[in-house]
Amino acid sequence: MRETDTRNSGPASQQGMRRANLALVLGQIAEGPRSRAEVAAATGLTRAAVSSLAEELLTAGLLTEAGQATPSGRVGRPGTALGLAPDGPGGLGAEIGVQHLAACVVDLSGEVRSWQRMEVPNRGRRPAAVLADLAELLHRAARESGLRPAGLALAVPGLVGAAEGMVERAPNLGWSGVPVAAELRPALRAAGAEELSGLPIEVDNEANLGGLAELWLGGRPGDFFHLSAEAGIGSAIVVGGRLLRGARGYAGELGHVPVHPDGPPCACGARGCLEQYAGEAAVLREAGLEGVLGDWVGLLAERAAAGDTAVLAALSGAGAALGIAAAGAVNLLDPAELVLGGGYAELAPWLLPAMRVELAGRVTVRPWADDWLTVSELGRRGPLLGAAVGVVRAIVADPGHFSGRGSEGV
């Protein structure tokens, strides 16, 4: 049944082929500096075609002559290696958390060139005030990086709908129906960041961006399930190297999967959701720390490391609930790996034992091995990294779109 659907593609055009070949060349060089000859050999393009394509990428500021390439062993002068331009366009990432704001800039290779963070309680705060602070932070990050961002992506703790840049519901902020992208532009102008206010802005759920960061930077296979705690509990389903977003963009709401259907009522209106066992408020309550503000993940990790029995029991209970929900997800999705990310990554030593017991006991109709559950090394940095890196990956994946846009602007 694995049909190759080649319909609806239309006849190939010369322009479309050049655009595809620009991507082919830049994609090769993104893996590491390469001479034109090496690019030609790897892509099957002629040397003349590679030279012409490289010229366009150099002009667009995406490539740089990186020095001498590895000598090929053949007689003659080795070609100059081409590399991604370290001063090329950057990716600007932003994050709105319940207790913090953050911004960062990465260069074309994904390296972080500036990372800014501000602790600020955002729960119940007016979007305009939050976005004013965020604009300042973005301005600072862009200035410090020395790069010219090509786009801005924003991670939010809520559901982002089909309408561009619209946060439909962010219960942990108390927001609903906030056109974040549209409101961020004037805030950027007011902060003196005129040059950022015209950028394309993408808004996405933090768990989606955390999952993409894991895919792009975490060395994961193309099929995995990423469970994370940020403001709430989220997850990202990655299938064939792509994020499964769902028909309306709401996929991954693991926090409201029923764990004990007759369990305690949840703020969402249902009963016994995962959030009632493994969410911030539930774990703090079980640990006897109800209502504590600030860095709950850091606090729990510190107390657990110190052997606090109430905290250890609370984390074990959360791990069991995560294991039950994850077992259901594994039975439905058959991912190659389960990845524990976001705040859970820091709490993994105390969550994993109970989680593994539930997974081993409930993932039974197929092979399951303990080491298919791993811990993210990106942890809570994931969503912001995913936001910024997504911007530059989009350029590398389709440089013709970027250089076309650039020349329109000039």
Added chain:
Amino acid sequence: MRETDTRNSGPASQQGMRRANLALVLGQIAEGPRSRAEVAAATGLTRAAVSSLAEELLTAGLLTEAGQATPSGRVGRPGTALGLAPDGPGGLGAEIGVQHLAACVVDLSGEVRSWQRMEVPNRGRRPAAVLADLAELLHRAARESGLRPAGLALAVPGLVGAAEGMVERAPNLGWSGVPVAAELRPALRAAGAEELSGLPIEVDNEANLGGLAELWLGGRPGDFFHLSAEAGIGSAIVVGGRLLRGARGYAGELGHVPVHPDGPPCACGARGCLEQYAGEAAVLREAGLEGVLGDWVGLLAERAAAGDTAVLAALSGAGAALGIAAAGAVNLLDPAELVLGGGYAELAPWLLPAMRVELAGRVTVRPWADDWLTVSELGRRGPLLGAAVGVVRAIVADPGHFSGRGSEGV
């Protein structure tokens, strides 16, 4: 983050373009008879190119001159319409059930040309005996259809692994590690169906094929979640018009999603799986019909229609459990629709009320409307239809592959 990944595609080749254009032309005509001029207008290809491509498809036996096309209003003789060849290659489908075997043949347009069914208790039976009966049935279906099948697809009630044609586990048959495709070939020869024994054979899980049938024949959108009862409880996750198969091909095991984690032990080794509430044995037990053999779905529907209170209560309980598991799946996957299929379609009048209560109460963090849960019209015919139709769809999607294969054979 919706990047267009145009890398790794390599330079386009002339041969690849012709193959894509063959698919483009056949795909147009598959939607209904078309003149060459209409195909040219719809595809953007020149009339000369369409004529050349059509000639190749006529020679391969995939097209036929279907008579006069709708006059275009222009002066001159209207072109002859091209249609899918009614005597072209067929799709041969087969199904191994716990209580039955079935085979069917569809023509290129997906119309059923033969449908064969045999009631036979297969639980615990040797694969060789089952496959001998199935081979007879396939032989009869192919003969009756008058078509020459281009491939065979087999629906099985079990997990099909990455190894071609291998049923890894079919607990309801008592099979494990059965190389069904390899064993079916000699059975076909022994049944006198020499011409079928050399066909490409695909083996797939019945719930996967039921979901694909719903996608192809049920008029569904490209994103839906299909829950079905056949031998066990299965599901199919369709995303962007494609079946989500999982990293190892085991996705969709809804029957072992935990519903009440501390519930009764399941044969799989876990506790409280959906199968313990909505599977055949569980529903029959609750209905006071434990151990009844034969057509359990028909029996329950008959008793429920007659107002049998034990049966009504059992189906309501099954509906509630299905609703809890489905709510989790909706929160994770955000499908555009939920479809109740397989045997559940016939039981829908008695399952739906409780199912809707659970869904409405548990799908709360996003919009949810009652009419997003619908009932399959294909019902228990889905898997066999999906098997046969998949064969002809693969031909229409890539006719260059078929005509290439055909000419090698001649």
